Amino acid sequence: MAKPTPLSGFPEFLPAERFVEQEVVATLARTFELHGFANLETRAVEPMDQLLAKGETSKEVYVLKRLQDTGDGDAGMGLHFDLTVPFARFVLENSGKLDFPFRRYQIQKVWRGERPQAGRFREFTQADIDVVGRDTLGFHHDVEVARVMAEALGRLEFLPGFRIQVNNRKLIQGFYLGLGASDPMKVMQLVDKLDKLPAEKLASLLQSDAGLSADQADQTLALAQICSGDTSFVEAVRALGVTHDLLDEGLAELAAVVDGCASITDDRVRVVADLSIARGLDYYTGTVFETRLDGFESLGSICSGGRYDSLASDGRTTYPGVGISFGVSRALVPLLQQGVVRASRSVPSAVLVALTSDDGRAEAEAVAQQLRTNGTPTEVAPKADKFGKQIAYADKRGIPYVLFLNENGPEIKDIRSGEQVPIDPATWVPAAADLRPTITQNDALPISKDQK
Amino acid sequence: MAKPTPLSGFPEFLPAERFVEQEVVATLARTFELHGFANLETRAVEPMDQLLAKGETSKEVYVLKRLQDTGDGDAGMGLHFDLTVPFARFVLENSGKLDFPFRRYQIQKVWRGERPQAGRFREFTQADIDVVGRDTLGFHHDVEVARVMAEALGRLEFLPGFRIQVNNRKLIQGFYLGLGASDPMKVMQLVDKLDKLPAEKLASLLQSDAGLSADQADQTLALAQICSGDTSFVEAVRALGVTHDLLDEGLAELAAVVDGCASITDDRVRVVADLSIARGLDYYTGTVFETRLDGFESLGSICSGGRYDSLASDGRTTYPGVGISFGVSRALVPLLQQGVVRASRSVPSAVLVALTSDDGRAEAEAVAQQLRTNGTPTEVAPKADKFGKQIAYADKRGIPYVLFLNENGPEIKDIRSGEQVPIDPATWVPAAADLRPTITQNDALPISKDQK
Known part of the structure; x- marks a missing residue:
């Protein structure tokens, strides 16, 4: 149509x-x-x-x-x-x-x-x-x-x-x-x-x-x-x-x-x-x-x-x-x-689990499920693109964290600060403010113009 | 009509x-x-x-x-x-x-x-x-x-x-x-x-x-x-x-x-x-x-x-x-x-604040508001009826607790057990299972009759 x-x-x-x-x-x-x-x-x-x-x-x-x-x-x-x-x-x-x-x-x-x-x-x-x-x-x-x-x-x-x-x-x-x-x-x-x-x-x-x-x-x-x-x-x-x-x-x-x-x-x-x-x-x-x-x-x-x-x-x-x-x-x-x-993002996801290769989907999904069990909305990347592209995918949607399954173990990057740290997916949770999209008021707008 | x-x-x-x-x-x-x-x-x-x-x-x-x-x-x-x-x-x-x-x-x-x-x-x-x-x-x-x-x-x-x-x-x-x-x-x-x-x-x-x-x-x-x-x-x-x-x-x-x-x-x-x-x-x-x-x-x-x-x-x-x-x-x-x-009850309320007299509504409402601030759904009795009638009001709706504003201070009665204890409304919360209506399955019914 x-x-x-x-x-x-x-x-x-x-x-x-x-x-x-x-x-x-x-x-x-x-x-x-x-x-x-x-x-x-x-x-x-x-x-x-x-x-x-x-x-x-x-x-x-x-x-x-x-x-x-x-x-x-x-x-x-x-x-x-x-x-x-x-x-x-x-x-x-x-x-x-x-x-x-x-x-x-x-x-x-x-x-x-x-x-x-x-x-x-x-x-x-x-x-x-x-x-x-x-x-x-x-x-x-x-x-x-x-x-x-x-x-x-x-x-x-x-x-x-x-x-x-x-x-x-x-x-x-x-x-x-x-x-x-x-x-x-x-x-x-x-x-x-x-x-x-x-x-x-x-x-x-x-x-x-x-x-x-x-x-x-x-x-x-x-x-x-x-x-x-x-x-x-x-x-x-x-x-x-x-x-x-x-x-x-x-x-x-x-x-x-x-x-x-x-x-x-x-x-x-x-x-x-x-x-x-x-x-x-x-x-x-x-x-x-x-x-x-x-x-x-x-x-x-x-x-x-x-x-x-x-x-x-x-x-x-x-x-x-x-x-x-x-x-x-x-x-x-x-x-x-x-x-x-x-709202701060267009998806509920707080974390994107990056894919190292398309073969790694089952492992990525298992880690994602650990995060969800602890209440963190999580999605797995749709494709094993270059990491830069996967980070851009998260950024575009406002997802604050990307999780990488490195050889040394899982690491999580806060893509706003760039900080990347090792984590245990069985226990890690994001900052409470990142768990759900946040709602912000645009203070620059004259919202109270005739209320004095 | x-x-x-x-x-x-x-x-x-x-x-x-x-x-x-x-x-x-x-x-x-x-x-x-x-x-x-x-x-x-x-x-x-x-x-x-x-x-x-x-x-x-x-x-x-x-x-x-x-x-x-x-x-x-x-x-x-x-x-x-x-x-x-x-x-x-x-x-x-x-x-x-x-x-x-x-x-x-x-x-x-x-x-x-x-x-x-x-x-x-x-x-x-x-x-x-x-x-x-x-x-x-x-x-x-x-x-x-x-x-x-x-x-x-x-x-x-x-x-x-x-x-x-x-x-x-x-x-x-x-x-x-x-x-x-x-x-x-x-x-x-x-x-x-x-x-x-x-x-x-x-x-x-x-x-x-x-x-x-x-x-x-x-x-x-x-x-x-x-x-x-x-x-x-x-x-x-x-x-x-x-x-x-x-x-x-x-x-x-x-x-x-x-x-x-x-x-x-x-x-x-x-x-x-x-x-x-x-x-x-x-x-x-x-x-x-x-x-x-x-x-x-x-x-x-x-x-x-x-x-x-x-x-x-x-x-x-x-x-x-x-x-x-x-x-x-x-x-x-x-x-x-x-x-x-x-569901276990027909109202969200976990607590009914009883009224000692109709003059006491403001005080009862203030106590109810303390409970609500701590997340407990609470209503105040519609009238200063005899306590037995107020308890019946709660019982009919499945509200588990009735709060009395006694001379010695607030007391809460679990109307299922009859137990009544003094409480501090600033901090008291019900058992987690009582906070919201619970949903129960009637096990007596043959719900799985052809799934062997």
Whole structure:
């Protein structure tokens, strides 16, 4: 066939890039498991009626069709566009076999049938954590998911700093009700556009479309300006003079999330109360999350979620949940494409065993196997080329060591320093830092340009 | 929504089952990486013309269609049905950025638009290793992929024993040519049905459909009966008195694979020359592999592959390859469904920190975080229930330890033995065997019933 070209919207990684992604996934998984989250993997397809129930994304669904459809019932299936719809379905389907509260993480591809355009993925990886209860779910799980995701992202050492922005639907709805707004949902939907519209424009829309007075619109915008890395936002909201029971409840919850995360934040990992965050989706009922990556604000939120009082319901039983979803591809593809993050080699191998002659392959393979038994990824040279060529083979792939089977016994060369020493293959292991490819951040790049 | 029901052909695992699958994938990946195989993950979709080029599976392809298709070019895409077609495309697309010989492993879902029926999966996971060269690829890589896969499967301690059956297309084609067969491919296709048809029936088909004489048909069947765990098969073939250059070449190659694997085989992990193995597919050109799981022979081959002189070609350059693919779902779903293999708990947590009162959550969380820092998966109880109820919570999930924050200091109870001792959370770690869920094989089940 002719040389194929990439498909727009379907990013793929070369081996060294994929290694970075594997490390990201492994680090996330390890952190989630340390907090007791069990892994799930759901099937890629869901019935179309489930996918379409979540209205706003309906036009982005990929529908499946068997090439030679014989009308036996595949017609109603599509690829999932997030991991929440499949998880809700899984919980209902298996409710009798699960123990609640149920903590799960899920790291999978999702698909969206978007028009091909730059920066829009049609296949991408998400990493979700959710806690779901039966009938009830303690509020402390809102704090938990924020802490766990902050810790997980914080462990990605090569990731720029980030800020998890938390708000609470009860807080803003209570505020709008306390102000006397007649349609608080409409107000919220307009405030959600704050990052796209100038404040004056929004103030006028709040009056024309949501029926607020000029003063109410000003108060609404004043609320959305409030942002703090500690609980001082409570006082700032009180100073606006609005009162409502729901506002009180929201303020207490938001303060609890910010307070609960204080012990795990630092200059790089921040959890802030940001009262401009509304999230467009109808089903959030309390805490909401978004996350901005320092220097990559144009990506939008890389990690979003919140509390839903009804993640799933079968009519008799309701399953409340709280969760947060990290856009692995959304964050990683630009970092890799721009060369901000890279891996030190394109193969797992830490050692290349050189071949003295093609007859020596069995011996070389036996020595390689000794190294592997001790946990060192090792490959044997493909051919008994001149040693210079075999060293070049290792160098090209970033393999740090070449092992020679000399007459005097095995010797290992660190091809970076040129140092060559005799070793015992039964016991030798490389420096810990050389065992696996390492991931480095290119400090020369202005990765934190607008985070001062 | 109403309680959903499972979709036929799309197996999903509960958390404890998924843990087993995760361990399988991790063990395979670790082994492949020890041998220098780099991981790749290709997109789920390929252009339909590529998917249809591999004729036999064309009717099993799932075609994608955007729900609101506006005619902008998605029409020609389908879900991949194996990992070989995507890999071949990836190699061509990125040939300038890859170093050859290129070793890769890939563990992903594949989809086949089969009719729904018992035991047929429409979504399942495969684990492939391949080595691909540019223009040429040393034969020793045939030995390598067999060794690596045998080692990887051998490390799955809970897997029953298995037998990798190796044959060589050159050997059987050379034999048929030496016999004087006019259409050796036709003979091979018939011999491939040996496990489905009685020998007499096959002998008559070899005469009627492939034009062999009765004597030639007998010789053909005699060849297919030959099977040995060492290189004694060479003598057995020679004893049939047929000669051909291609036969000699095939005998030497097959002997090299069996010999090369001898050092890693044992009673459980066997690599045998089995001259009945033909593989139906046209593109194999030398070594071919199939694998049978002891006691689960009815599953068919759980791990298959071979050498293809042209894995991919862009007209100017040809990329020969050799690879082998393990059907993770094919092997694992029945083992889990039949209860042969199970995990010791449904959550990663090794410790539950009990709550004395709901006010004590911050303190409990701080202690849990100390344990996590030392690598122990830990969760905090959802509510300050009576201790008996909190212990029952742990017991139900298989969590082995409950930590109590007593007035005298923290104490940990092993709920299996009932033993409770004071600990220092800054340094305490559980027994290594308790750190993660363990996987056990149910020995009571007749897992090796027809392997004597």
